[in-house]
Amino acid sequence: MATRTKSRQANTFRNPLLEGVRWSEKCSSRLSLIWSILPQYLRNLIISSAVLFFASAIKGDWIIIAVHLLKQLNGASTNKANEAQRIDSVHSILASYNLHGLTYFLIAAVVGSYLIYFSIGGFIHWYFYIKRRDKAHEWKCQPEKFLSPELELHEIIVGASSLLVVSLFSGIIACYAMNSGKGLTIYYRFDEYGWFWFVAQIGVVFVYQDYSTYWIHRIFHWPWLYRNFHKLHHTYKQPTAFSVTASHPVEIIFTQLVMLVPIVTVPVHWAPFYVVVVYAYCQGILGHSGVNFKSFWWQPWQPDTIFHDNHHQYFHVNFGFNIYYWDILHGTYRLKDRVYSEDIFYGMGKGLSEVPAEVLLSDVVERNLENPQAYRNNVHRYKLEHQEYGQFIVNNKIKTN
């Protein structure tokens, strides 16, 4: 522990950029003091709100939500009605594309997203990875391992770069929605399509988004796409909340576009639509946090954090996000008697008898790095006892020799 602390300090000293982004580490003692005097309910409220705000920023959606809220409060009905109000009063080229005032929207989207990303993201990072670092066995999915300071910096740089791309895109959508929104199928009057649809669309949008992102994710794990795009996101074998946006810009913008398909195809009220989007992003943050969160009783579809943490530790398995049935349905759910690694593609792994002895041995070591407390009833579902794998080590050695 002393050596690790020393090496962390040495790395921090060497890298001035790392000093800059580690504000929470520097303010730790002051933050701890403030935190210690807060009552428990307030602490819970702060940490939950932090995840919620962070979720609204990871793809810049906060500015789109703000625009729709504004239109709702101004009594907008559908987007068509608004277009008629704008068309006579604007003349610039941007205005002809219904993008009047685009510069302001882009600046606001980027500045706002970065402010939330660094301040709230920094707070979440402090709360787990600095304040409770020494008690990792109580809360961390992989308690023995942390990202190196260089990888922490790497994920923040990659995450911030992708955040720039998606925030600019969200800024364009927000501007377009504010000016006209023509072509968008978003509506504002709650009962425009009936109350049944107002509620039912929550499930429809959720299932559509989750199933399509399962497939996009799975396809990005095909060898060529993985090596050229998605491997970047898998640089982080022990993900943190900052890993959630640390993906290749091509991949993240593609996923964002697919998530937005409902707003140009079916009538959706902006409020339930963005409730689903923000819920998905909240779970994305928790899934990448590396913290052993468990889903609540009212989320029977939702996997625990360890599900996606396993995905980062073992690569080509558990491709789903918020509904784990997709993996069970398609045979990509992690199984105890299968071995998974970065070199074994397509999500099915290999049998214990099919891999060389050294691969099986390193898999056993990897499994032992997992925290049993991250699983239900504190029972490690994938731990292999010697009697379960020993014979294969002997057989596989003979086979490979």
Ligand SMILES: [Zn+2]
């Ligand atoms: Zn992946």
Ligand SMILES: [Zn+2]
């Ligand atoms: Zn991930």
